[in-house]
Amino acid sequence: MHEERDLTTLKRLATSFRVDADHTIFSEGEFAGSAFGVSRGFVRLFKSLPDGRRRIVSFALPGDLLDTPLADRFAFSADAIGEVSLCRFPREQLKKVILSSPDLTRLLMEFEARELRAARNHLFLLGSSSAEERLTSFLLDWRSRLGQVSTASQPLPLPMRRGDIADFLGLQLETVSRTLAGLEKKGAIRIAPNGVLLPGLERAPREGDPCTAL
Amino acid sequence: MHEERDLTTLKRLATSFRVDADHTIFSEGEFAGSAFGVSRGFVRLFKSLPDGRRRIVSFALPGDLLDTPLADRFAFSADAIGEVSLCRFPREQLKKVILSSPDLTRLLMEFEARELRAARNHLFLLGSSSAEERLTSFLLDWRSRLGQVSTASQPLPLPMRRGDIADFLGLQLETVSRTLAGLEKKGAIRIAPNGVLLPGLERAPREGDPCTAL
């Protein structure tokens, strides 16, 4: 098992730094001289359209890589949701280290596979589904990603804005707000500052949702 | 360069066979004893919901792999759109061969990366967009995947059913039909038996669509 030594090598490549809220980390199409990992905080990954619309591809959590280290250009843009701590890797070196180690290569493939599964689940979610289905799926998925049990007392943090959720779910900001209000009226959730309590959202509303996919 | 020898090894593993129209190749969740590639025809890859709804994840073309060879279980179901010719690989052996060759590993990673990019573009498309945007994007993407220049004389084949397109785009069958009729009325396309002509669909309606992404 060389993994441990490999990981040490990786760590030596990394330099960590901070980014303020709402500041850009990189932009879609830019040459990717560095690869990034999140160590603290949340990052939104998005693509923009010329007409100003924006689609959020995913929210990155601590431990996540932003984009794949193999691509020469960033496939999307990234900016900080709140204040964020990041690791930066020189991409060429990182690539070399990863590809020269079967273990790391395997890890990277597993990372890509996870991304793909997440993308497909998201795709699945956007395929049809009402606003309510999208929001409940999103909340359940978010909770499971945060690894929270989300007791009735502990609210699930939602650091992103309503507009971010809207751009992630393919809805309008107002619809997100209304639908959340509707779920609260039904007793499924309770809206707290910067988060929600989800006591009534235990069963997945349908199969094939992000939670069931491991 | 070992690639050539590697590919020879791969070919020795493969056995080819035929599947009739609308017949199942494998089902979601099934143990993946074999991996499959398409050599002729078209395959729909989809997930089903308990309520009978179905979401088409993608359409596979000749040269495509169905699902990743690494996963132990199929992430979705596959069936033949028309009559199809396939290659079957014993998955464990295929996995071993691929992982033992850096070149093949790299090829597989590139395949996964393509899949991921396709999934994200699709995701992007489903995110918002009207029925018309979805259909035009789909047609342009399909044309570019088929590698057709699509002259005014040569129709773009659409072997799948209207319902398949609907399940792929997150629309209803009727909406697909109506929207195609609308595009024809506007002169953007012409509907032919088993295909369409797209003389008026040269410019991509927006950036970030599947065609621009390499």
Add this chain to the structure above:
DNA sequence: CGTGCGCTTGAAAGGTATCAAAAGGCGTGG
């Protein structure tokens, strides 16, 4: 020639988008 399946077309209902305005939070400055 009749039947079945896929596609098209029609009319009505529903949900989300859009436009508009008010309410809530938070930091800054008086």
Add this chain to the structure above:
DNA sequence: CCACGCCTTTTGATACCTTTCAAGCGCACG
């Protein structure tokens, strides 16, 4: 400490588009 302004969120009313339910059409096949 309170007031102000800015930004985010909520709420309201209306319009539009897609869905839904239904029926008719065209074609292949028995």
